[in-house]
Amino acid sequence: MDVSSMQATAMTRQEPLLSIKGLKTHFATRAGVVKAVDGVDIELGRGEILGLVGESGSGKSITGFSILGLIDPPGRIVDGSIDYDGLDLVSMDEEARRRLRGNDIAMIFQDPSMTLNPVLRIDTQLIETVQAHAEVSTAEARQRARDALVQVGIPSPDERLKAYPYELSGGMRQRIAIAIALINKPKLIIADEPTTALDVSIQGQIIYEVKQLCRRTGTALIWITHDLAVVAGLADRISVMYAGRIVETGTTADVIERPLHPYTQGLIDSVPSHATRGHRLHQIKGMTPSLLNLPKGCAFRERCEKATPECLVAPEPTLLPGGKSVRCWNPAL
Amino acid sequence: MRKKDRQVPVFIINRLFQAIGVILVMSVLVFVGLYLIGDPTSMLVSPEATEIERQALRKALGLDQSIWVQYLTFLGNAVHGDFGRSFLTGQPALQLIVERMPATVELVVVAMTFSVVVGVPLGILAGLRPKAPSSKAIMTGSILGFSLPNFWIGLMLIMLFAVYLGILPASARGETVNVGPVALSILTLDGWRHLALPALTLGLAKAALIIRVTRAATREVLPMDYIKFARAKGLRPSRILNVHLLKNILIPIVTVAGLEFGQAIAFAVVTESVFSWPGMGKLLIDSIITLDRPVVVAYLVMMVFFLVILNLVIDILYMAIDPSAREKVRD
Known part of the structure; x- marks a missing residue:
């Protein structure tokens, strides 16, 4: 961790720039209510970089759009609060929100061939x-x-x-x-997989440059990605999302080196590295569940190797020392 | 940049060559078609005329020769700008058409302006909130607009405004003002009063079509990332609507409005007949009925030429609206 990010982490504990509590963004579709975001908590300090990691459909992009107030019907923020610098973004009127967008909070989208008019x-x-x-x-x-x-x-x-x-x-x-x-000169940038559509060589450059720019200007960053490797070198902290919930949060080093949640563990094991050369890569068994038809209790239960009968009841986030938090009955402590 | 500029005229010249090809094919078809339909002299001489008198007239009009000789003669003259004289009146065909043209152009320009001014905003409105009752009302109205026959709308408007209310005249052009050789109604209040009903009749159906095109385009553009990105930039809704959305939906609108404009200029026949509007459409119908071949051929040649020019204008508009269209022209 470099000096500036340590400062950033220190500041986090004082007064967060962004504080999301129990955010629920649901989509009322003909087939039923899609709970794309179902109780997300995020805290972000000034100048801090958070990696929001999850597979497609985990609700990470919807979380980003919820912060900006860009959820279109049939989607709706049904519960929770988003506090930005003392302002309540959920109840704020549209014109006030517009003045924040692109000015205080900016966003970078996934596909650069589609974002420019x-x-x-x-x-x-x-x-x-x-x-x-x-x-x-x-x-x-x-x-x-x-x-x-x-x-x-x-x-x-x-x-x-x-x-x-x-x-x-x-x-x-x-x-x-x-x-x-x-x-x-925003205080917060939400980057929604901005390098996914780019060549690998350009990807590295852009990640490096965005990090430098944020550090230099003291801009906080939420980097949304499905690729744990991308945020490993970028983020101060990582939140892992699964089926609309954050299952684990911690400093980058903690999450990568000592993952607590079986899902995070599975994600890390599926990243190819020198150690895995010549071996079959680990695979998380099963498929991402449909958000319309989530298993009862912990949404990861059916794919989890550590599942126990208690997992039939959804676990609440357990706060641990060092700013860590995990949503699991059987974390790897 | 300079390279691009040089490329554009080449594409214009290509289009003009295409136009000449189309005109040749079309003129052969019309010539042969009218030749097969019947003998124009039977319309021109009195029923009591002798065969000798008929023959003399045929000879005078050049109808005694074979169809191909007639066609080649026509072609030779047409190259020099002479499209022949009307069998009926003896006036040059081109002059007859040009005299009637301002009335039609004026009617169509007013009708199309109305349809765009009304159709685009209503179409956007219906596209923005497709489920709102107002949008459903707009769409129902548009279905009526283009499924009710033109003449019926015209007659209903006459009934309402001319007969019951008595506030607008039902026929003719009213007072005109000459601008050079061109007589215009739109410069006088009386002219506008005469223009109102036929323009509305013609414009309502066009507006209905433009509403539908605009709505479809709006619905297509709205979910695009660049609209969401524009919102994420914190742009005002008016800016997103008037610049980011409008500029992107203009292409289908220009296409349809352009085609409809050409269609209306060439064939505003029904509306012109209902309102006795002295335009080109009426001239065409009268000439077809009397088998006045020079006028029909000259008219169609002019219209093909006009439509080609119009398409060219539409293509140039595309290039003005869509920067990547400029690129395509080069390839």
């Missing part, structure tokens, strides 16, 4: 982000746009400003999306 020039898409939140002249906004492109390492920014998205590569587009997220 295809018919608008890059400069338009940057400038409008500035002018949505501040009364500045277009000339000044353009200067900020240029600075933002330089900041994310885009070569010949003046040329790129005049380009359309289709003229740029995927990696370049994602950098521009990151520049858009950074342009108003």
Whole structure:
């Protein structure tokens, strides 16, 4: 852990920037209520980087969209609170929320080929982000746009400003999306698998650069991913999500080296490494359950090697020393 | 950039060549078709005329020659801009058409403007909240709009506004003002009063279509990531709607509005007949009935030419709206 992240972790304990308690986001569909997020607790300090890890359908993206207030019907936040810097995001009116979005809390999406508007020039898409939140002249906004492109390492920014998205590569587009997220100097960025759609080489670069940028500007980051390896080198803390719930939270070192939850254990064992060369990779047995038809009690029960009869009752999060927390009857303590 | 600019005219020239091909094929079809339908001289001479008189007239009009000779003669003259004279009136066919053109263009421009101004906002509204009662009302209205026959809507409007209420005239162009050689109704209040009902008749069906296209496009664009990203940037809803959504749904709207515009200019026949609007559509129908071949052929040639130009304009609009379309032209 470097010095800045230790500071960040220290600050966490004082006054969190973001505090989510018991968040439930459900989708009323014809087939039934999909409990995409079903009781999530997250605490994030200023400048802290949290890795939110889970497989697809675990509710990690919906958690991100819930923070921004971008849940569309039939989805709805049915319970819980999201406290951001003393503001209650759930009950806040839409206009106040709009003023926070892209200004205090920014988001980076998964697929850079879809996030930029295809018919608008890059400069338009940057400038409008500035002018949505501040009364500045277009000339000044353009200067900020240029600075933002330089900041994310885009070569010949003046040329790129005049380009359309289709003229740029995927990696370049994602950098521009990151520049858009950074342009108003937010306090929190939610990054929803921003490197999944990119080449591995670009992936590494972007992760490295985003980390540097967040450290330098003191921006807190929630990095959503299905890939534990990605956040291992990036995050201060990791929360692991399964079927709409966070099953384990802890510092990155704790979660990676001493996983408590059998699901986390399974995820780590499925990552290929030098130690596993020549051996069959571990596989978590079974399939992700349908959110419409979750098993009774612990949602991981049917795939779990340690399941006991008590698992028929859903476990509550157990808080442990060192800021750790786990939702399991039989954690690997 | 310079390379792109040089490429565009090439594609325009290609289109014009295509147009000439289409005009040739179409003119042969119309020529042969009208030749098969019947003998125009039977319409022109009195029933008591002798065979000698008929023969003289045929000779005078060049109808005594074989169809191919007639066609080649026509083609030779047409290259020099001479589309022949009306069998009926002896006036140059082109002049007849051009005289009637302003009335039709004016009617159609007003009708299309109405349909876009009404159709796009209603379509977006219906697309934004597809389940709202207002949206369902809009969609029901649009079904009525394009399934009710044009002439019926026209007659109903006449009944309501001209007969019962007596506030709008039911026929003719009203007072016109000459701008150069072109007579226009839209410059006088009386002209507008005359224009209102036919334009509404023509425009309602077009508006219905545009509502449906706009709604479908809106529903397609709304779930896109870039709209969600625009919201995540904290843009105001008006900005998202008027820029991010509108610019993306413009392409299908321009396509449909453009095609409908061409269709209406060429064939506003029904509306023009119901309201005795002295436009080109009425001229075409009259000429077909009298087998006035030069006028029909000249009319169709002009319309093909016009539609090709219109499609060209639509393509250029695409390039203005969709930057990646510019790229496609190059390939």
